[in-house]
Amino acid sequence: MNSTLDTETGTDDAARDESEVVFEVRDLEVTFGTNRGESKVVRDVDLDIHRNETLGIVGESGSGKSMLSSTLLNAVVDPGETSGEVTYYPPDGGDPISVLDLSESELKEFRWEEVAMVFQGAMSSFNPVKRVRGHFSETLEDHNRDVDAGMDRARGILEDLYLDPDRVLNAYPYELSGGMKQRALIALGLVLEPEVLVMDEPTAALDLLMQRSIISLLRDLKEEYDLTIIFITHDLPLLTKLADRLAVMYAFDIVEVGDTEEILYHAAHPYTRMLLQATPDLNVPVEEMRSVEGNKPDPVIRIPGCSYHPRCPMADESCTQAEPPMVMRSPGHRTACFYHDDVDEAMPLRSDGEGRR
Numbered sequence: 593m594n595s596t597l598d599t600e601t602g603t604d605d606a607a608r609d610e611s612e613v614v615f616e617v618r619d620l621e622v623t624f625g626t627n628r629g630e631s632k633v634v635r636d637v638d639l640d641i642h643r644n645e646t647l648g649i650v651g652e653s654g655s656g657k658s659m660l661s662s663t664l665l666n667a668v669v670d671p672g673e674t675s676g677e678v679t680y681y682p683p684d685g686g687d688p689i690s691v692l693d694l695s696e697s698e699l700k701e702f703r704w705e706e707v708a709m710v711f712q713g714a715m716s717s718f719n720p721v722k723r724v725r726g727h728f729s730e731t732l733e734d735h736n737r738d739v740d741a742g743m744d745r746a747r748g749i750l751e752d753l754y755l756d757p758d759r760v761l762n763a764y765p766y767e768l769s770g771g772m773k774q775r776a777l778i779a780l781g782l783v784l785e786p787e788v789l790v791m792d793e794p795t796a797a798l799d800l801l802m803q804r805s806i807i808s809l810l811r812d813l814k815e816e817y818d819l820t821i822i823f824i825t826h827d828l829p830l831l832t833k834l835a836d837r838l839a840v841m842y843a844f845d846i847v848e849v850g851d852t853e854e855i856l857y858h859a860a861h862p863y864t865r866m867l868l869q870a871t872p873d874l875n876v877p878v879e880e881m882r883s884v885e886g887n888k889p890d891p892v893i894r895i896p897g898c899s900y901h902p903r904c905p906m907a908d909e910s911c912t913q914a915e916p917p918m919v920m921r922s923p924g925h926r927t928a929c930f931y932h933d934d935v936d937e938a939m940p941l942r943s944d945g946e947g948r949r
């Protein structure tokens with residue numbers, strides 16, 4: 593744990609003690625061997641995730657968000673290789689856990705009881721021939737929990753999610769609408785009372801109204817169950833309604849991190865500004881967003897210097913030669929751009945803030 597400002601990694605959690613950090617990620621990399629060469633899909637990521645926050649991880653498709661989030665559960669798919677450190681700090685001062693060193697049996701416990709994950713496409717996460725009740729009871733049994741007490745808790749969570757517990761528990765997955773299934777899956781994720789909920793595009797398949805309603809339910813759930821939520825999406829407008837902090841990913845690394853308001857009004861990385869400009873009104877549906885121009889990065893090709901320079905309107909010679917380090921813009925706000933001091937002039941954000949938040 594850093595006790596002073598860490599200029600090497602650029603983390604800024606000097607003011608926080610261990611009780612306020614849930615995950616500490618250092619020098620994290622995920623690599624796949626491919627027939628084109630080594631594919632680095634997470635590159636040298638450093639990140640602290642704070643207890644009881646909602647952290648939004650945003651970036652275009654293929655930027656490494658899912659890979660990063662799966663390292664938090666040591667769940668990168670084979671044959672991916674994960675290196676670096678992912679340290680989990682249990683509540684109440686329990687011993688830190690080095691997630692990448694857990695055995696299979698330790699991981700099984702860790703994944704449901706400490707950290708639960710809700711993936712996109714709830715449809716494929718349920719066994720179609722098993723009633724919803726069976727999914728809950730099996731999860732409780734697998735983890736040696738009292739099934740009656742657990743089912744009572746499940747009913748309470750389903751009610752908190754505005755679902756009729758008996759109807760949902762007795763249903764087969766195909767009998768529920770997409771929004772109901774997604775909420776049932778969130779309830780299943782919470783039934784073992786985890787500390788952290790990792791949600792990877794959990795609302796992607798839902799209509800706008802249902803997305804918004806799930807976001808508002810998540811805000812309530814977070815308070816009621818003292819959760820830390822990590823929410824992954826390429827839908828920046830949606831994220832601004834939910835996240836306390838944002839981490840912006842570009843080319844398999846985090847290029848900017850800070851409080852949501854700070855990022856919305858004072859984004860310091862040109863890529864974040866491009867994302868915000870591609871979203872002129874954060875109240876419009878994501879389908880109406882313009883996409884960021886230029887080719888997406890290829891994880892097999894290491895671009896020299898700043899990986900954003902081929903698409904960056906501010907890039908000059910120096911950006912092609914050295915990789916910009918993460919630097920502190922203001923307390924809690926870090927960015928990796930040589931020209932973060934010039935970004936206001938070069939790429940002004942709309943000053944009225946209209947449409948934001």
Ligand SMILES: Nc1ncnc2c1ncn2[C@@H]1O[C@H](COP(=O)(O)OP(=O)(O)OP(=O)(O)O)[C@@H](O)[C@H]1O
Pocket residue numbers: 624631633651652653654655656657658659660669670825826891
């Ligand atoms: N099983 C795999 N083997 C090798 N490379 C993979 C595998 N799965 C994903 N990748 C690559 O890893 C990179 C990061 O993918 P990842 O799914 O983490 O991106 P993402 O930002 O979550 O995208 P999306 O928003 O589309 O889910 C991409 O280049 C992708 O092609």
